[in-house]
Amino acid sequence: MQFNKSIKTILFALLLLGPIIGFAQKRKELSLKESVSGSRAFTPNTLNELAWRPNHDEIAYLSGDFEDVIRYSVDEKKEIGRLSLKSFPYTSLAYGENIPKADIDVLQKTAKIYAFNWIDDNHISIELNDNTNAYTILWDINSNTAKAINYSEATVAENVDVHVKTGNLAYTYGQNLFVRAAGGKLMQITRDSLKGKLNGTEVHRSEFGITKGTFWSVSGKKLAFYRKDESMVTQYPIMNLEAVPGNSTQLRYPMAGQKSHHASVWIYDLQSKGVVKLNVTGDPEQYLTNIAWSPDDNFIYMAIVNRDQNLMQMHRYDVNTGADLGILFEEKDGKYIEPLSPAYFVNDEADKFIWQSNRSGYNHCYLYDALTGKMLKQITSGNWEVTEIAGVDDRGRILFIEGTMPKTWGTERQIYRYDLRTGKNIPLTVSSGIHKATISYDGEYMTDNFSSINTPRIINIVDGKRGQLKSNLLTAENPLAGYEMPTTQVFRINADDGTPIAARIILPPNMDSSKKYPVLVYVYGGPHAQMINAGWLGGSQLWLQRMAQRGYIIFTVDNRGSDNRGKEFEQVTHRQLGTVEMADQLAGIKYLRKLPFVDTARMGIHGWSFGGFMTISLMTKYPGVFKVAVAGGPVIDWKYYEVMYTERYMDTPEQNKEGYEKASLINQAKNLNGKLLIIHGMDDDVVVQQHSLLFVRACIRANKQVDYFVYPGQKHNVQGIQRNHLVEKIGMYFDDYLK
Numbered sequence: 001m002q003f004n005k006s007i008k009t010i011l012f013a014l015l016l017l018g019p020i021i022g023f024a025q026k027r028k029e030l031s032l033k034e035s036v037s038g039s040r041a042f043t044p045n046t047l048n049e050l051a052w053r054p055n056h057d058e059i060a061y062l063s064g065d066f067e068d069v070i071r072y073s074v075d076e077k078k079e080i081g082r083l084s085l086k087s088f089p090y091t092s093l094a095y096g097e098n099i100p101k102a103d104i105d106v107l108q109k110t111a112k113i114y115a116f117n118w119i120d121d122n123h124i125s126i127e128l129n130d131n132t133n134a135y136t137i138l139w140d141i142n143s144n145t146a147k148a149i150n151y152s153e154a155t156v157a158e159n160v161d162v163h164v165k166t167g168n169l170a171y172t173y174g175q176n177l178f179v180r181a182a183g184g185k186l187m188q189i190t191r192d193s194l195k196g197k198l199n200g201t202e203v204h205r206s207e208f209g210i211t212k213g214t215f216w217s218v219s220g221k222k223l224a225f226y227r228k229d230e231s232m233v234t235q236y237p238i239m240n241l242e243a244v245p246g247n248s249t250q251l252r253y254p255m256a257g258q259k260s261h262h263a264s265v266w267i268y269d270l271q272s273k274g275v276v277k278l279n280v281t282g283d284p285e286q287y288l289t290n291i292a293w294s295p296d297d298n299f300i301y302m303a304i305v306n307r308d309q310n311l312m313q314m315h316r317y318d319v320n321t322g323a324d325l326g327i328l329f330e331e332k333d334g335k336y337i338e339p340l341s342p343a344y345f346v347n348d349e350a351d352k353f354i355w356q357s358n359r360s361g362y363n364h365c366y367l368y369d370a371l372t373g374k375m376l377k378q379i380t381s382g383n384w385e386v387t388e389i390a391g392v393d394d395r396g397r398i399l400f401i402e403g404t405m406p407k408t409w410g411t412e413r414q415i416y417r418y419d420l421r422t423g424k425n426i427p428l429t430v431s432s433g434i435h436k437a438t439i440s441y442d443g444e445y446m447t448d449n450f451s452s453i454n455t456p457r458i459i460n461i462v463d464g465k466r467g468q469l470k471s472n473l474l475t476a477e478n479p480l481a482g483y484e485m486p487t488t489q490v491f492r493i494n495a496d497d498g499t500p501i502a503a504r505i506i507l508p509p510n511m512d513s514s515k516k517y518p519v520l521v522y523v524y525g526g527p528h529a530q531m532i533n534a535g536w537l538g539g540s541q542l543w544l545q546r547m548a549q550r551g552y553i554i555f556t557v558d559n560r561g562s563d564n565r566g567k568e569f570e571q572v573t574h575r576q577l578g579t580v581e582m583a584d585q586l587a588g589i590k591y592l593r594k595l596p597f598v599d600t601a602r603m604g605i606h607g608w609s610f611g612g613f614m615t616i617s618l619m620t621k622y623p624g625v626f627k628v629a630v631a632g633g634p635v636i637d638w639k640y641y642e643v644m645y646t647e648r649y650m651d652t653p654e655q656n657k658e659g660y661e662k663a664s665l666i667n668q669a670k671n672l673n674g675k676l677l678i679i680h681g682m683d684d685d686v687v688v689q690q691h692s693l694l695f696v697r698a699c700i701r702a703n704k705q706v707d708y709f710v711y712p713g714q715k716h717n718v719q720g721i722q723r724n725h726l727v728e729k730i731g732m733y734f735d736d737y738l739k
Helices: 002-022 101-110 542-549 567-571 579-593 610-621 643-650 657-663 666-671 690-701 721-737
Strands: 048-052 058-062 068-073 078-084 112-120 123-129 133-140 145-153 158-162 169-173 176-180 186-188 197-199 214-216 222-229 235-240 247-252 262-269 275-277 287-293 299-305 311-318 324-332 352-357 364-369 375-378 386-392 398-403 414-419 425-427 434-439 445-452 455-463 469-475 487-494 500-507 517-523 553-558 598-608 628-632 675-681 707-711
Touching (some): 048 434, 048 445, 058 112, 068 112, 145 169, 158 214, 214 287, 262 287, 262 299, 352 386, 364 386, 386 434, 398 434, 414 434, 487 579, 500 542, 500 579, 517 542, 517 579, 517 610, 542 553, 542 721, 579 598, 579 610, 598 610, 598 721, 610 628, 610 666, 610 675, 628 721, 643 657, 675 690, 675 721, 707 721
Parallel strands (some): 517 553, 517 598, 598 628, 675 707
Antiparallel strands (some): 048 058, 058 068, 068 078, 123 133, 133 145, 158 169, 169 176, 197 222, 214 222, 222 262, 235 247, 299 311, 311 324, 386 398, 398 414, 414 425, 434 445, 445 455, 455 469, 487 500, 500 553
16 A cells, blocks of 8 residues: 555655765754745756847856846857946947946946846847836847947835836836837836826736736837726735834725726827727626737737636737727636636747646646637647646747646646647656756757756756757755755655555654654645645755754645646635535545554644645544644635635535635634644735634633734745744754654
8 A cells, every 4th residue: 555655665765865965064054043044045946047049059147146138058068258237338228318327336336137038149238236216238249349228226216027028118106107209208108196007017816827017018009008997806904013103004905706807908109109909898807918019019918707617708808099900719627627727829929829727627828820719639648737838949840848647646747849730749857856947049958947856957068959068067965964854755644545645754854663763744725826846845945944953854745726736626625615625634644544653743833824724624523633733824614715715615605604714713713623823924815813812712712722922014925034033933843742
């Protein structure tokens, strides 16, 4: 059986662990600061901004100090030059009227390159930031001349969006959108002053893969942007402690079953200075998602999802008139549908695009006629998931994708090459772990950025036909080599119905298998998250490694409902959040109880957000399993959570009254048995504090003791120096009551 096989593997690892560690002089454990705010220093080295030069077998990347663009030749297998800020031609900079000399002096002293792109064979655009302004610079690598083509003021501009090829700039300030063409004057595009109306920002609370509110056309001559009207959305008070006396600001927060905001899409033409609204009809509370421009700048393709989230229709719009040119195709689902990736046009071919969908049960790529909406072919297939399109060659014939592998429980990422004409598929990577690719323009080469549980990072150049090694760009040293590190293992256990699920165990250094150790179960368990992978340290956070150094066994399960395992694996939780997920977490506990070195009387659990919901669910619905728990930012009752997310997985409270009541933890407070600490950010705008306060009140009414800690001024994720305090707080709680 799988359980027994895993036990033997772990015990064998323990026998090997002692003598390996014994020969080295190493620090016993990471400090709290090193494992939290200092964890970047222990992140494996990488090469930033890898970018292939057009029409050359040459790749470039940023130096570690962000001051040089390093050029590397594939043929010569060596560095062939650097574009350095130390020799940057500052004196040639000009933007409209010349940049003031004072600005240039500041740039020379403080500027760093935070992004760059090849414009053509001989020009790159770089983004320079001097902590006051951000400049877009066009740099001629042959003549070593440069000019500033746009800039934004860091103290004013928000949601900055620069078109790579032209340098045209869009940003928001307050409620409105501003645009400046390269070398031109700043234009205010919208002039909203009424409360609850916003332009150029993300909509639908960043669901459906939405990460921004502006979308440049391919040429950079037109800009699509969202306008959001949330004046009808209920408001939630956020306490302001700085005022005398304290007061509150109002957050517009649409809870499940309540009114949602209305979104619209507009087009700004930089040449005509005109603005056109797309003619979107239907329910104003539907979701406008996955915006994509056609390569010829004439059309917008947009997926529209109904409020019930069980129907998606792909529309095509004329951007010059705003006219809806019709529905190209639609997808329906009995549970929910959630498009996450816009139409992907192959190079400059405006007549067809690639669409990603999980209609077959797994996320795959489909080729569509962009004018008629006819599906031309299914490109990828099988019991695995496409996770990202890595690119296409310059002829539009070869598609490169990143994806999972069958029988690896979604933990690996491999690179595949697909011939769009013949359908022939060739895997380009095989090593177990995580592979990410950057594709050259002609598809002849790619970078393979690889890590595994015990391999920090290797970046190779390989050929794009067979994946054969050409040269090594980086082999990162182990940044944790100076410490006695735990043993991390990723493996499979079975759910109660036999479904394979991924598990990760982190064992303390120098562990004595004849002794018994306390266990900390780290849980998330919700949609769109995968806590375990086959990459560096199994995807674990460094502070969890430190907890293992301090004598805890750390255990995690990616239960059903989590990401990258196919539609059935995710959707099994529909209308019953927390039920199947808890069953899978208990399968993990069943596995742990079979390990002879686990102290089943000293088991703790910790999770944040959905993980906080899971933590309190397990503490109250299965009392006695865990002795101690720490829940951060927990969802307590789904009717108090946001519309888009909650209704996708639970429908509305009116449609699914039984499911909401069963998932609610307010009535479960009476079952609390053990020590529970709840932590919440006072300014949390994702899981509002009302959740945890209602649970505390329920505990008081049930005469159950619960500990509660608030981070004033912090939102859903506690950040900055306060994060050190948070992790110390969590560790102290387990030390006090579990260890």
